[in-house]
Amino acid sequence: MKKLTLFLGILLSFHFCYAQQFEFTPNYDESKVPQFKITNPLISFNGRKIKNTKRWEKVRRPELLNFFANNVYGKVPGELEISKWEVVEENANALNGKAHRKQVDIVFNKDGKTLFFNILMYLPNNKEKAPLFLGYNFYGNHAVCQDVKIRIPDTWARNNESYGISNNQFTEKSRGVRKDSWQVEKIIDSGYGLATIYYGEIDPDNNDFYNGIHPFFYVDGQQRPAANEWGAIAAWAWGLSRAMDYLEQDSDVDATKVIVFGHSRLGKTALWAGATDERFAGVISNNSGCGGAALSKRQYGETVGRINNAFPHWFARNFISYNKNEKALPIDQHGLLALIAPRPLYVASAEDDRWADPRGEFLAAYYATSVYELYGKKGIPSEEMPQVNQPLINTVAYHIRTGGHDVTAFDWEQYIKWADEQVVKNF
Template identity: 30%
Template sequence: MPKNKAARKLGGVLLGAFLLSLILATPSVGKDGRLSPEELPPIEGLPDPFLMDSGKRVQSVEDWNQRREEIKDLLLDYEYGHIPPPPGDMRAEETESMDLFGGKATLKRILLSFGENQEIQMNVGIYLPKEQSEPRPVIFLNDMVWYEHLRPLAERILDEGFIFAGFDRHDLDRDDKDRSDGVHPLYPDYDWGTLAVWAWGCMRVVDYLVTLDEVDSSKIALTGHSRAGKVALLAGGMDDRIAMVVPNGSGAGGAGSFKIEEKGVETLELITQPERFQYWFQKDLRDFVGHEDRLPFDQHFLKALVAPRLLLSTDALGDQWANPLGTQQTHRAAQPVFDFLGVPDHNAIHFREGGHDMLKPDWDALLDFAGHHFLGRPLGEDYKEVPFPDVPLELNWKRP
């Protein structure tokens, strides 16, 4: 497993917080090189994304670029587990092709394979227009897009000027505790949870998309719902080739918050229960149950990694399990990073009425936002309205 970078650097953060002596007084470190919750200081409010591991605060774009890498290390070390490098040796084999929508488009099924022996395999689907004069932006849903119930959506996406693509993330991890299948036997030294496996899979699909003449490789939007929304945000934070990130109903481990949790939300304690979804994460994240104030990050750190690219978080007011208030507050806490980088409008949020699903209003918002930023169309709304404007967010830090 890669050496834990965040644990090595956390001493600088603690120095900046005048707590280095507390850490040095305890020579041991936590499991696998991570500092344990007991060895980390409690943090009042949401942590400062601008505080570098050296103890100084970000003052320039160059500083921020360094800080981004530190945040990546922190999130992978403590929350998601480590992600292997690209396996290389990509091959794409077309396994099926069918004309759809009265001959306007073709749905192609592709078997992607990677690695020296092509042992990593993924099923991809992509809808392409029959007549296309120039490369198009892509709406990439990290799910199986070839099923018939998604055909009306696919037709709409193509009619609005995009390509629609997706893949079967379960080819890599079946979404269970078993680590004897999927890609796990190929990477036995990696501590990645299922969310990181799937995010890595999204990056491999991007490897393929950027090779296509039909695709504008500078305009790839990645989305997903619920657990796939968590995956979209993680992949988007880690891969700069993804120009727009749209997590929908992603909640805990996604656009929500581990530190701001009202009654009825999925908490860190609930989501990391061994009988539920501990396997989605780096296994020791559960050690922070009851010590959430000692987490050296919250999900606004992951949102900040998307900047200066485009982020649109879509959620539902009735989806209490996904923590609407926490989602609002991490949106607000990420905003200073977008402001610092000169792109305040690139951090967007949209709430609708209703519950846990990805419905037409969610897609309306996604296509409106993508249509504006990718195709130059007028924007239907400003995507800045939050559902709980009277709830304050008190930050103990400010943007540089």
């Protein structure tokens, strides 16, 4: 009897997993994209037309921000200021004398709990105050550059044998493994600084809610965020804002020219950080896909149901109500992109990254353009996508390049050019 029960349990488990896999099988056929209506970002939920920036800022922007906060990413349930910060290492002759390297600990204390994250910074030595790219990394600060002085995080890490990560711990083997994706010297040579943080120091990327920033806000025995409270993406966005708190008082940084950058799930994070914190002068979304720049209602590549099933900790639990129900969304991701207006926005895709739906990312930028035009800013002029490797550089910029889900030297070349034209000179 026990053997039969065990067999039936295994069979049911297999059937459930197979059913879930079948249920969320990605669509890569444009002819199977469902018919859907694009919600006008300039018409409020009660049908009022938004005809000027004053009404956008007073009526439409707040209601869109509130919708995404309550139903997609989750609300931050309180405030917590930096308890202290400390420069734990610096060198004014890094990168063969080109840069000033700093490693800064940002510390938070509350009710006997302590959390800290470390900001790795490279600043060009030929500028008194540098504009800056700020972004999270996936594999530790030490992975972005072949620099033996960068500290190795001791926080939980997702195992990756090819990068020398085992037993959920970083090792010396992972030093510099992602340097090609960060192009530190290219950034420095272009007159920009770089600040990066290992995202797992704010909230480890696993579904437990016990060992990151979330418990600092729990009340009355709470063990996970409420249905409308922050998931991991909102927590990571919160961390970027706390990094901005520090950067505003760093005399080596031009805090009016900080551009928040992110790739993949961290591209989703950069968009939400840019929407919620208007201090960021520009926002870059690299291959951010579902829950990022891509239109959810297209149901192409990764879908709302698939992402909530695979990564239930990333979003607010309220977002589950749109699993296989994208048509019920009162606004799509173009509404998120519109929240960044009038600040410069760059959305980037890759030709082989169909999972992230490049066309859906492009269309979201196109449909957000009407809000930018209220401010006299130029966005995406038509629904026709640009050719591969032919960037469209305006206040709202877009490119699709050859290759797959990654950040490349080509991407950084475009981001720097766009930052020169749209953030540093014109904004």
